[in-house]
Amino acid sequence: MEPTTHSTESPIATNPTIFQGRVQFSGQAGEFFGIWIVNILLSILTLGIYSAWAKVRTYRYFYGNTQIDGHSFDYLATPIQILKGRILAVVVFVIYSLVVQLLPLIGLLFALGFLLAMPWIINQGLRFNMRMTRHRNVRFAFSGNYGDAFVNFVLLPIASVFTLYLLLPYALKRMDQYLHENISYGNKAINVNLKGETYYMATLITIGVAIAGLVIFGIFAGIGGVAMSVSDIDPNNINISTIIFPLLIMALYIAFLTMISAVYQSIIRNHIFNSSEFSDVTCFKSDLKAADYAILLFTNALAIIFSLGMAYPWAKIRRARLLAKATEVTIYSGALSIIDTAQQEQSSFAEEAANVFDIDISLT
Numbered sequence: 001m002e003p004t005t006h007s008t009e010s011p012i013a014t015n016p017t018i019f020q021g022r023v024q025f026s027g028q029a030g031e032f033f034g035i036w037i038v039n040i041l042l043s044i045l046t047l048g049i050y051s052a053w054a055k056v057r058t059y060r061y062f063y064g065n066t067q068i069d070g071h072s073f074d075y076l077a078t079p080i081q082i083l084k085g086r087i088l089a090v091v092v093f094v095i096y097s098l099v100v101q102l103l104p105l106i107g108l109l110f111a112l113g114f115l116l117a118m119p120w121i122i123n124q125g126l127r128f129n130m131r132m133t134r135h136r137n138v139r140f141a142f143s144g145n146y147g148d149a150f151v152n153f154v155l156l157p158i159a160s161v162f163t164l165y166l167l168l169p170y171a172l173k174r175m176d177q178y179l180h181e182n183i184s185y186g187n188k189a190i191n192v193n194l195k196g197e198t199y200y201m202a203t204l205i206t207i208g209v210a211i212a213g214l215v216i217f218g219i220f221a222g223i224g225g226v227a228m229s230v231s232d233i234d235p236n237n238i239n240i241s242t243i244i245f246p247l248l249i250m251a252l253y254i255a256f257l258t259m260i261s262a263v264y265q266s267i268i269r270n271h272i273f274n275s276s277e278f279s280d281v282t283c284f285k286s287d288l289k290a291a292d293y294a295i296l297l298f299t300n301a302l303a304i305i306f307s308l309g310m311a312y313p314w315a316k317i318r319r320a321r322l323l324a325k326a327t328e329v330t331i332y333s334g335a336l337s338i339i340d341t342a343q344q345e346q347s348s349f350a351e352e353a354a355n356v357f358d359i360d361i362s363l364t
Helices: 029-045 051-064 079-102 104-131 146-161 168-181 196-233 241-274 290-306 312-325 333-337 349-356
Strands: 017-022 066-068 071-075 133-135 138-142 183-185 276-278 282-286 327-332
Touching: 017 333, 029 051, 029 312, 051 066, 051 071, 051 079, 079 104, 104 133, 104 138, 104 146, 146 168, 168 183, 168 196, 168 241, 196 241, 241 276, 241 282, 241 290, 290 312, 312 327, 327 333
Parallel strands: none
Antiparallel strands: 017 327, 066 071, 071 133, 133 138, 138 183, 276 282, 282 327
């Protein structure tokens, strides 16, 4: 960690800096593996009921091992809260599945109703997650409204289809803007200033990387195809290349997917963090490098595949450690005056409904 500095002025804040340094993550793969394997076994034995406890244990482990200025995060949700929300969400999903099978027309109306409910699900899920997150004994909150969520998560994605997806980067920018600008820490709202041109630049760079990757992948696939065809012509000519090339092609395919993901995610993550601040409280800096992130995603994917999933805890810990290391936080003395504005307890139903219906909404 970089040394704590005192009483230095910042161009962003007019009050003294009380801390400047990297986020610290102290989780260990061995520790998390023990939690993870027990979570899986008990979830199977209880037919999924224990999954609520598994989620809370996992969140608390990662939150508790993530520190800023020596203070870790707290995850305050209880397993019973998660379980109640999960049961309700599963019941709704089962009803929807039965209706679709037995009464397709009503199922269509049900799907339309779900589309209209999706902004509410997103908002409530985020409210619950933020309300259950605490740092320095101050909770976070989310204040998004239905109208803005409907525009950003329903109307703009649909509109992007009719523009041959030329509007999609702008739609993604609006989604991220909405997700982050409605966060508050205690009584302090965050300021976020995302730029559409950064999203278009990230998209163009990602497309360029994808084209280059496809060319390389095509060349090696062609070489592998020739080698395989030679072996088919002469069965006695089977050699090590017939084994190596399929593995190489698979590795290249994984590398291709991870590089695309890493390039886009690193650019956007850096932009979001570097464009966000709690005025006179804290500002952020992210310098995640696409190459480092791509290597991590690639090696994580290979490890998970060849270990038949057993390397998942190791991969998750590595990712958390890299993202923490790439994040710098500056805290100003204004943080000492933050007030924890208690809100009415939120239900976890919407968050679990979002998971069941495959709406993956997460903060960068």
